[in-house]
Amino acid sequence: DTGVSxxxxxxxxxxxQNVTFRxxxxxxxxxxxxxxxxxxxxxxxxxxxxxxxxxxxxxxLSDRFSAERPKGSFSTLEIQRTxxxxxxxxxxxxxxGPAGSETQYFGPGTRLLVL
Amino acid sequence: GIQVEQSPPDLILQEGANSxxxxxxxxxxxxxxxxxxxxxxxxxxxxxxxxxTKQNGRLSATTVATERYSLLYxxxxxxxxxxxxxxxxxxxxxxxSKLTFGKGITLSVRP
Numbered sequence: 709d710t711g712v713s714x715x716x717x718x719x720x721x722x723x724x725q726n727v728t729f730r731x732x733x734x735x736x737x738x739x740x741x742x743x744x745x746x747x748x749x750x751x752x753x754x755x756x757x758x759x760x761x762x763x764x765x766x767x768x769l770s771d772r773f774s775a776e777r778p779k780g781s782f783s784t785l786e787i788q789r790t791x792x793x794x795x796x797x798x799x800x801x802x803x804x805g806p807a808g809s810e811t812q813y814f815g816p817g818t819r820l821l822v823l
Numbered sequence: 824g825i826q827v828e829q830s831p832p833d834l835i836l837q838e839g840a841n842s843x844x845x846x847x848x849x850x851x852x853x854x855x856x857x858x859x860x861x862x863x864x865x866x867x868x869x870x871x872x873x874x875x876t877k878q879n880g881r882l883s884a885t886t887v888a889t890e891r892y893s894l895l896y897x898x899x900x901x902x903x904x905x906x907x908x909x910x911x912x913x914x915x916x917x918x919x920s921k922l923t924f925g926k927g928i929t930l931s932v933r934p
Binding site for chain 2: 709738739741743745748753754756763764766785797799801810811812813814816817819
């Protein structure tokens, strides 16, 4: 069990550019979550997959954001036309078990800075 | 949606002291987790504790689900305990898989 991994760990981009982050969950975990954390705040939910199906999206996830989990394993989160307000830590988590009552395990995060 | 409040927002301790961190939540939950976020941003699982009491070394936690609060106890604190402690819950209604986090408690343990 190698834990949840995320790449890249840091990303600096210019406003208007597109960025893509990757998350590899703990093997055999069927649920995968994306959260966003800004300075001084707790993480906020963005979206959630069960296997390859995206079951819920937060209203925080604007049209510029898209997430996929094509084979029910790793996931990508893409932000198009980045804005300075997108600067944050993007966290991925995975879990296994009955929905709503399972332990979520978090990756180390991807820190995004939009200049 | 469900609200999570943590208190106190900041806590400064001398090494060796004990502390109690509190988490209040506004509705019934079927999951509650405590995390420690280290200076590099990694969220480390401390407890999965929707109800009852658990202990792990110098840390213990109690959740009283009927009264909608949870407590995290740290005994004989060490400088490595410094960081931000988050409580997060999953509610029964609506999107029941996402975690809703509090704003965190920043703990500083001084040598």
